[in-house]
Amino acid sequence: MPTLRDAVFLLGAPRVRDLPPDIGAEVAFAGRSNAGKSSALNALTGHTGLARVSKTPGRTQQLNVFGLADDRRLIDLPGYGYARVPQALRHTFIALTTEYLERRQSLKGLVLLADIRQGLKTEDHMLLQSRTDIPILVLLSKADKINRGERQRTLREMVKIAPETAYLLPFSAHTGDGLEETRDTVLQWLGLAAADGPT
Template identity: 50%
Template structure:
């Protein structure tokens, strides 16, 4: 897949205003300060595809990007940021839950977590939901350049061990949007979701 071709289609407050539910979608989700926008920009080699902000929690809508015909990246609202008003937080979480539960074209979920604070309660809730629904999950431990190599490797190994507790298809990789590592693993995983090998091939 050529991720450089990603382009913005629409922002929707809920699934009723999203494109038709056909084809393949991969959703990116994470806490509001997990570096989701930076990861999307690094993946697509576009500096301004997803808006980055020094104020976490700016993604308030479901943002839809098209890669190719019937192949989309979904940027879900960030969750868990304390400074967002409670009613707005509930509204985002309702949109997030509805999308995850009802969207048939959703084929994989990328959950982004700061490598220094992985698998917080909301992250785990999201992953357990995905596993229960039979969805594969890629956990990206972002901002991995903030840790020295030895600690980074040991953290990834520890989180891979913890991920077995989800009892599903859950992969863990270190990621840095600034240094570029983890990008190859991200692209390879996305390729496997967007371009599934035909069973009878």
């Protein structure tokens, strides 16, 4: 049975219609620029260079597809919200992500990354509302940057404003906090493992 370690880069799709056939199962990763999507993908798959990690926000500008066996995929969506990206391009990123979320039938779950120190922003809430028929895991990334008490307080506050379809989890690609639970959840959504967690 495939594992996340089997993930390989397949293609970068500038449009939804350029993606592989809409069959099988895929899990998408979304988030604001510099929220830690690439680091999370690398940690989950155990490949340090699978997704490019950049100190320059806004590097992911297309739908990056990572394939597993049996028509199972991980999709890295364009980062959004970076102020230095031209406004027209920012709208393009949001439109591309929204179109993907609305049209893709093989999407089984969404992982949304949000810096735990910044919370959920307007664009994050828009994405959380875009698909209410699939489970959503919100990874509160960079959780190692604050102490445990502050982490729990932030989590309690964010749970109050997040939609019921979302499950929030403090996460750190650096320390591994939340990594196993995230991996189990993604495998479950892809039909590769049975696991407890958000369904």
